Amino acid sequence: MMRTFRADLHIHSCLSPCGDEGMRPCAIVNQALAMGLDMIAICDHNSAENIAAFISTGHERGLTVLPGMEVTSKEEIHLLTLFDRQEDCMVLQDLIYQNLPGENVEEVFGCQQVVNGRDETIGINRKMLIGATLLPLEQILSVVGSLRGITIASHIDRQAFSLIGQLGFIPEGISLDGLEISIRTSKEEAQKRFHSYQHFSFVRFSDAHHLEDIGENITHFLIEETTSGEIKMALHHQEGRRVVEQ
Amino acid sequence: MTVFDIVKTFGLQMRTGKDRLHEEVTGGYASDLLSDVIAHSRKGNIWITIQTHPNIVAVATMKELSGIILTGEREPDANTIQKAEEEGVPILVSPLFTFELVGRLYQIGISGMSP
Numbered sequence: 001m002m003r004t005f006r007a008d009l010h011i012h013s014c015l016s017p018c019g020d021e022g023m024r025p026c027a028i029v030n031q032a033l034a035m036g037l038d039m040i041a042i043c044d045h046n047s048a049e050n051i052a053a054f055i056s057t058g059h060e061r062g063l064t065v066l067p068g069m070e071v072t073s074k075e076e077i078h079l080l081t082l083f084d085r086q087e088d089c090m091v092l093q094d095l096i097y098q099n100l101p102g103e104n105v106e107e108v109f110g111c112q113q114v115v116n117g118r119d120e121t122i123g124i125n126r127k128m129l130i131g132a133t134l135l136p137l138e139q140i141l142s143v144v145g146s147l148r149g150i151t152i153a154s155h156i157d158r159q160a161f162s163l164i165g166q167l168g169f170i171p172e173g174i175s176l177d178g179l180e181i182s183i184r185t186s187k188e189e190a191q192k193r194f195h196s197y198q199h200f201s202f203v204r205f206s207d208a209h210h211l212e213d214i215g216e217n218i219t220h221f222l223i224e225e226t227t228s229g230e231i232k233m234a235l236h237h238q239e240g241r242r243v244v245e246q
Numbered sequence: 247m248t249v250f251d252i253v254k255t256f257g258l259q260m261r262t263g264k265d266r267l268h269e270e271v272t273g274g275y276a277s278d279l280l281s282d283v284i285a286h287s288r289k290g291n292i293w294i295t296i297q298t299h300p301n302i303v304a305v306a307t308m309k310e311l312s313g314i315i316l317t318g319e320r321e322p323d324a325n326t327i328q329k330a331e332e333e334g335v336p337i338l339v340s341p342l343f344t345f346e347l348v349g350r351l352y353q354i355g356i357s358g359m360s361p
Contacts, residue, residue: 076279102284108308130301132281160299 004244005226008032008218009041009066010080010154010180010205013054014121016044016070017110017130020210024119025050025057027211032063035215039064039226041082045129046072046096048089053117055086060117064226070154071096073137078154078161080180080205081144084228088147095143099135102128137163141175150232152178155207156194157185170197178203178235183217187246201235201243220244247271247355249313249336252292255354256340256347258315261322263336269312274356276348280305287311292356294344298322303329303337313337317344 011028012019032040042054042065051067058065067089068082083089104112109130114123133140144151153163153170156179163170163179170176178201181190190202203219223230223241234241250267253260260267272290277283278297287293289310295302298320306314313336316322322330322337330337340347352358 074281076281101281105308108304130304131284132279160297160301 002222002224002240004220004222005038006036006215006218007039007041007221007226007231008035008037008206008208008215009039009068009082009152009203009231010043010070011040011208011214012070013042013044013050014111014113014115015047015050015125015129016209017104017106017112018209019044019110021111021113022211023209024115025053025117026119028054028214029057029061029063029065031211031214033061037063037215037218039066040214041066041068041080043068043070043080043082045070046100046131046133047112047125047127047129048086048093049114049123049125051086051089053115057117066228066231069093069096071135071140072132072161073140074132074134075137075166076132076161077137077163077166079137079140079163080150080152080154081140082150082152082228082231083147088149091147092143092149095135096133097127099133100127100129100131101134102131104128104130138174145175148229150177150228150235152176152180152203152235154180155182157181157190170200176200177232180205180207182207201237203235203243220246249292249338252313252315252351252354252356253338256342256350258338258340261337261339262327262330263313263334266313266334266336269336271312271356273360274348274351274358275311276344276358284309288360292351294348294351296320296344298326300326300329302326303333303335306335307333311335315340315347317342317347
C-alpha cells in the first residue's frame with residue numbers, strides 16, 4: 001500500500017565542519033520526530049562516518065535514516081548521494097577518501113566530530129572534508145549509479161557550489177535523479193526559473209546545519225516504504241510512485 | 247606595494263578589513279575554484295574572484311592572503327561580510343571583469359610568479 005511519507009533527506013551532522021556542535025544522533029532524531037518526519041538522511045560533506053550511529057538511533061526510536069553523503073565534485077558541485085545499504089555508501093566513501101586532498105584546519109573551517117549513538121564524541125576526522133574531491137561530476141554519477149544509489153544536485157537555486165552555479169547549465173543526458181531547491185526559493189519561483197529542467201523531479205530538503213532547521217523544507221513522497229529504492233522510483237515516476245506536490 | 251596602494255590606484259570599493267590595508271601584497275592569484283586557490287595561491291597574494299560566499303574568507307584566512315577583490319561589481323554575501331570582519335580579511339569590489347582587472351594589476355607590478 002502506498003502512502004505519503006514526509007522526508008528531509010539533506011541534514012548535516014557535527015561531522016561536517018560547518019555543522020553545529022549539537023547536530024548529534026539523539027538530538028537530530030528527536031527533532032525530526034517532533035517535526036513529524038517519516039524519514040531523514042544524514043549527508044555530511046565527503047564523509048559518512050557518523051552514519052552508523054544515526055541509523056541505529058533512528059531504528060531505536062522509529063525513524064528511518066538513510067545513509068548518504070554530500071559529495072563535492074572536482075568542479076566544486078555539491079551532490080547529494082543516498083543509499084539503502086551502508087556498505088554501498090562506504091564504498092563511495094573509500095573512493096572519496098582516496099581522492100580528497102588536504103587536512104582540515106579546525107580554527108578556520110570548524111571541528112569534524114565522529115559520534116556514537118549516545119551523542120558522545122568518539123573521534124575527530126582530520127581530512128579537509130569541506131574541500132573538493134578530484135572526482136569529476138560524471139564519474140560520481142556513474143559510481144553512485146553502479147552502487148544502486150541516488151544522486152541529486154544540491155541547492156541548484158544557489159550560486160555557491162551548485163551544478164548550475166558552477167557550470168551555468170545542466171549538461172544533456174546526465175544521469176541525475178533529481179534537483180534540490182533550497183528554502184531560499186519558493187516553489188513557484190523555482191518552477192519559473194528552472195522551467196527548462198522540468199524533466200527532472202524537484203525536491204526540497206532543509207540542508208540543516210542547526211537543529212532548528214530540520215524539517216523546515218521537506219518533500220512528500222508517495223511510496224510504499226521508506227527506502228532509497230522507493231525514493232528513486234518516485235523521482236522517476238515509476239510504478240505509481242511520485243513526488244507529491246504540496 | 248600594499249593593499250591600500252591597490253585600492254587607491256583602481257578606486258576599489260572597500261567592503262571589509264579597512265584596518266588591514268597596510269598588508270604587503272606579494273603577488274596575485276585569479277581563480278574561482280576554491281580548491282585551486284588552496285593549492286596554488288601563496289601567502290600575501292591578492293586574490294581575484296567572482297565567488298561571494300563565506301568560504302572565500304576561510305580560504306583567504308587559511309592561505310594568509312592579503313585580500314580578496316570581487317570583480318564585475320559582485321557584492322559579498324551578508325554572512326561573508328560578517329565573517330571577513332571577524333577574521334580581518336579585506337574584501338574589495340571592482341566594476342571591471344577579471345581579465346581586465348588582472349591585466350591592470352600586472353601593469354602596476356603585481357605578478358603571479360614567485361618573487
